Amino acid sequence: MSRTVTAPPPQAGLNDWKAVWTRLLPPDRHRAVMAFLERLRDPAARLELVCDATLNTLARRKGFRVETLRRMNPHQLADVLLPHVPVVLGAREWNLLFLGYFADYKTAIMCRFLDLCDIPHDDRGFVVGGDDKIVPPPDPARIQETLVEEFGVMEVGIYFHVLTLMDPDLWQFLMPLLPGLDQAMTTAAQNQTPPPVVAPPERTALDISEEFTQLDRVVMEQIIATLAQEDRALTPDELVDLVESVHALDTGRQRSYFHLGFLDALLPERRPDMSRPEMNEERRQWYLAGLLSGHVRQHDHDAVRDALHRYAAIFRAASSTPGGAGACLLGEVHAYLLTQGFQNEATRLLRGQRRHLTPATATLILQSATDALREGNGAIANVLLAELREGLPHITLDPADRDHLEARMSRRLGQALQCQGHFSGAREAFARLIAEDRLISPRLYADMGLVLGGFRSLTELVLPETSDRAQALLAQIRQGERYFADAVSRFGQMALGAHHALGIQGFLHWLEHDSTDDAREQALVHVNAALIGMMTATDPPDPARPLLLERCHFIQAVLMMARLDAASAQAALETWHMLARSGSTRWPDRMVQRLLESADLVDPALAAELAESLWHHHGSAVLPLIGRPEWLARSPCLLEALQHLCRRGGEISRQMQWERWSLLVAAALVAGRVAVAQEGLDGMEHLAHEDSRFCEPMLDQLADPARLDPAWSETDILRARFRLYRRLGRDPEAFAQLRTLFFALRDIRPLEAAQTLALFDEYGAASAQYADLHLPVVEADHDEDTALQEQLAAGVDLTVLFVGGNEIQARYSDDLVREITDQWPGVQVTFRHTGWSSNWGREVSHLKRQAAEADAVVLMTMMRTTLGRVLREALNDPPRPWIPCTGTGRQALLQSIRHAALIGLRHRERAVTG
Known part of the structure; x- marks a missing residue:
């Protein structure tokens, strides 16, 4: 639909407009009129002339003054206009x-x-870029089939008719x-046989108890007008004079x-007064x-x-005295008392006045x-x-109205x-209600199906975590399936x-x-129908509806994604993001999987x-669910989050630390993040050394x-494998790694x-x-x-x-310093035995500075592989003299x-010479 800012030009086809109007259900007609009136009265729409013409025509039709219509609120004006729309x-x-x-x-x-x-369109369904963007699609019939499947033939038919009536050439x-x-x-x-809609009368500012006469109603209107500061309303002093005068007359x-x-x-300046002499x-x-009615209002x-609390005895007396003030209280304050935590007072009031119910109060109850x-x-x-x-027999009602009220009451019971x-x-x-056919309602059939399945409400149809629970839930739903199917059919x-x-059953x-x-498409038909019904429902908001909507949207996303085509997948992704914005419900893992x-x-x-969305809302709890390296590799945000999570590994078991480091390494290698992969391998090596x-x-x-x-290079891996086999006491395999390392070097x-x-000799x-x-002679013999x-x-x-080594090498330090200084007195040797500490990251900057200040550096291979790599890179840029120490004994050092x-x-x- 293209967007129009001002009133569109008149077009032919008036009879067709009326035909479309008759297709709308009563709630939809009311919605359409409300939307129409809101736009007429919106100053930004600049529709004053259209508004004047509409009100003038309606005033002539109803015999009203135009000003009377202008003073009405939208709901009142909609009630007046609705029967005369055509x-x-x-x-x-x-x-x-x-x-x-x-x-x-x-x-x-x-x-x-x-x-x-x-x-192209915006999020409200209006074309973006002008009408020239609207071009006929290659297969309109296929589009119609898809829309009918998702929204129903009535919705699609009305929509297409409205488009063609608005602009026949464009559509x-x-x-x-x-x-x-x-x-x-x-x-x-x-x-289809639509159920009769019997809505309770809406309480407005002038909906006054039937206990009052016309004089009472006039007084009430004046009080309310003064409080609302309406034009020509009485001032507060004049209002007090009016009420006091009415009281003084009798x-x-x-x-x-x-x-x-x-x-x-x-009135703010007045206080309750029960002490009047009369x-x-x-x-x-x-x-x-x-007094209570005013406070409630x-x-x-x-x-x-x-x-x-102050007038408890008076309230009890009014409640237990049939009729009079008690009946007035029932109509004016009962609903408020019930919803605001005064259940005892509300129950006492209803029990005392049940023989004095009116049709209006019965509807309110x-x-x-x-x-x-x-x-x-x-x-x-x-x-x-x-x-x-108990009170129903005492209410004056037409037989048809009584029968319908009884049927509704029986269903609620x-x-x-x-x-x-x-x-x-x-x-x-x-x-009994279904057999008597007294209440034509699809919800009655749904209730019967739920009861047969042992469900208190639709909210108990919770998506199960396990396959066993799913089988049990399916068995429960099958108990009432006949009634669910009858409701859909009818x-x-x-x-x-x-x-x-x-x-849910189909899913x-x-x-x-x-x-x-x-099977997938059949389940999707029911889910889409439920979604459309809930999103277009006109009945009062149900606290459970957001939960039911979330559940249906999630099922819809899973089923749409399972179609495995790009358009459905994109729609499923949008649905998922909508769910993520509205809440943080944790759906069953196997379904999210x-x-x-x-x-x-x-x-x-x-x-x-x-995966990124799941992590954002549920954190590390979803790691087992999204832990595929290829998914993490595609998200820099996830990879960084996993890296930080691994660094805080002291809070969890070593097994979980290992799993996280392993996942980080795999994901980083897929993403080409070498430094991250090196950190992961370093963490895994540390765990293996400790355990x-x-x-x-x-x-x-x-x-x-x-x-x-x-x-890691081939030599890094060979050294690590040598150390691991030694840690396990598997010397033959360890020495095999040394042989391979020898030939590589x-x-x-x-x-x-x-x-x-x-x-080889050092380790026996x-x-x-x-x-x-054997080493080549020219390389083995140092001149x-x-x-x-x-x-x-x-x-x-x-x-x-x-740099390197642990407490074993630390034992040689003093002897080595003495032997070196005895031979070369000016040589100063500094040892930094890093061992397998996991805190090397905090020390690496200091080590780099020390290495830069030294004339030469020895890097022992007995250190964390990644630490050795970091220091070698630092010493090579710019080049500074360093040599490795592969041995672990005193002589090698x-x-x-x-x-x-x-x-x-x-x-x-x-x-110096260069």
């Missing part, structure tokens, strides 16, 4: 009426239609579809004391009725509580019972309905029993409760037993987006070096190769395991630089930093320090 509205007004109706209440079908037509491609839609709409209307007139109490409650018991009751809860049921309070509803049943778990009594009540889309139950059946396209897996089949990016249970899993992780490239890093060879390997390993050694012996100053001193001195001299 004769009052012209083509221009029809355009405005339906434009407002669809904009305010039918955005879902508008947006879906434009999506299917690939027409000409819809014209061929209209005859078929008309026939389908007629058939659907014949097959002090024996009991109802005048109601106005006194009402006035004392509403007051007697009955007059005090009427005065209290007015202002919703002054504290004042109501204070009055009930029935509504109060309905509200209690919606709140899940079956006990209160049962008390109200029992008292109403059945619901009250159902709410309290008395399923046998509820079943009898519902069965009432179509109006049977939203039955559709809801059948939608669970598809999930557990029959993952076919037909199905949603994620389906999204992954369509586009892994969709699964990553869903031998993780040595085998770490060896499995290192089994394929190519998989860890470029996070021999030709490119001969010093490290020599130290690796020394490890049999000579047969390394006797065949000592005599000149450099002479300078060192002469005391030239030089600093060597030794001494050899490395001596070699580092020579290299450091040589590097210093070359820097």
Whole structure:
């Protein structure tokens, strides 16, 4: 639908507008009129001329003054206009009426239609970019089928007719579809019997108890007008004079004391006064009725509580005295007392006045019972309905109205029993109503189905966490399936409760037993029908409705995503985001898993987006659910969050720490985040060093070096595997790693190769395991630089930093320092034994500074693999002299320090001469 800011030009087809109007259900007509009036009275719409013309025509039709209509509030004016819409509205007004109706209440079908037509639009269903963006789609009939499946033939037929009436040229491609839609709409209307809508009378500011005469009503109107500061209303002083004058004319007139109490409650400068000389018991009751009515009208809860406490005896007397002030209280304050926590007072009042009920108060009590049921309070509803049943014979009603009120009351009684778990009594009540066909309502059939399944309400159809619970729930639903199916067959889309139950049944059946396209689409039909019914319902808000809507939207998202096409997947994703914005419900993991897996089949990016949403709302609790490396890799946010989570691992078990580090490594490698993968491997290596249970899993992780490239090099992996096998006491396999490491280092890093060879003897390997390993002579024999050694012996100053090792190497430190300084007195050696501490990240900056200040550095391979990598990178940029120390014994440490001193001195001299 294209957006129009001002009134559209008149068009032909007036009879067709009326035909469309007759297709709307009564609640939808009321909505359309309300939307129309709101736009007429909106100054920004600049529709003053249209508003004047409409009110003038209506005033002539009704014989009213135009000013009378202007003073009415929207609800009052809508009630006046509604019966005369077909004769009052012209083509221009029809355009405005339906434009407002669809904009305010039918955005879902508008947006879906434009999506299917690939027409850009905003979130309210209006075309963006002008009418030139509207081009005929390739297959309008297919679009119609999709819309009918999701919204029903009546909704689609009305929408298409309105579009073509508003602009026949723009929407000409819809014209061929209209005859078929008309026939389908007629058939659907014949097959449906809409239930009669009996709404309780809406209480306005002038809805006054039937206990009052016309004089009382005039006084009440004046009081309310003064409080509302209406034009030409009495001033407060004049109002007091009026009430006092009415009272003075006849002090024996009991109802005048109601106005006194009402006035004392509403005017700020007045205070309650029960001490008037002429007051007697009955007059005090009427005065209290007015006082409470005024406080209730202002919703002054504290004042109501204070009055009930202070005048408790008067209230009890009024409640127990049939008629009079008690009957007035029943109509004016009963509903308020019931909902604001004064249940005892409300029950006492109803019990005392049940023989003096009027049709209006009976309707109010029935509504109060309905509200209690919606709140899940079956006990209160049962008390109200029992008292109403006792008082019903004393109400003056037409036979037809009495029969209908009794039927509604019987249904509520059945619901009250159902709410309290008395399923046998509820079943009898519902069965009797269905057999007598006294109450034509789809909800009655849904209630019967729920009772047979042992459900107190639709909210108990909770999506189950386990397959066993799903089977039990399916068995329960099957008990009442016949009645759910009857409701759908008889009432179509109006049977939203039955559709809801059948939608859950179909969804669970598809999930557990029959993952076919037909089963999925059948479940989707019921879920969509339930959603449409709940979103377009005109009855008072139900506290459970948001929960039911959330549940249906979630099922819809899972089923739509399972279609595995891009358009449905995008719609499912939008539904999911809507759910995420509205709340943080944690849905069953296996169902969310199905949603994620389906999204992954369509586009892994969709699964990553869903995973990110889950993490945002539920945190690390969903990690087992979203823990696929490819999903995490696509989301920098998730990868960073997992990294922070791993760093705080001290709060959880080591097993969980291992799982998180493993997942981080896999995801980081997929994402190409080498530094993150290195941190993950470092964390896993630390766990394996602390707890031998993780040595085998770490060896499995290192089994394929190519998989860890470029996070760890081949030599990094060989050293780590050597240490792991030694940790497990599996020396033959450890020495096999040393052999492979020797050959990897021999030709490119001969010093490290020599130290690796020394490890065989250091760890007690049999000579047969390394006797065949030889270094090339030119590499194995070091020609000592005599000149450099002479300078060192002469005391030239030089600093060597030794990094790595643990408490074993720390035992050699003092001896090594003495031996070095005895030979080379100017050489200063600093040891930093990092061991396997997990706090190396806090020390690395200090180590880098020390390394930069030293003339040469020795990096022992007995340190965290990632720490060694970080320090080597720091020493290579810019290049500074360093050598590795592969051995772990005293001699290997001494050899490395001596070699580092020579290299450091040589590097210093070359820097000076260069």
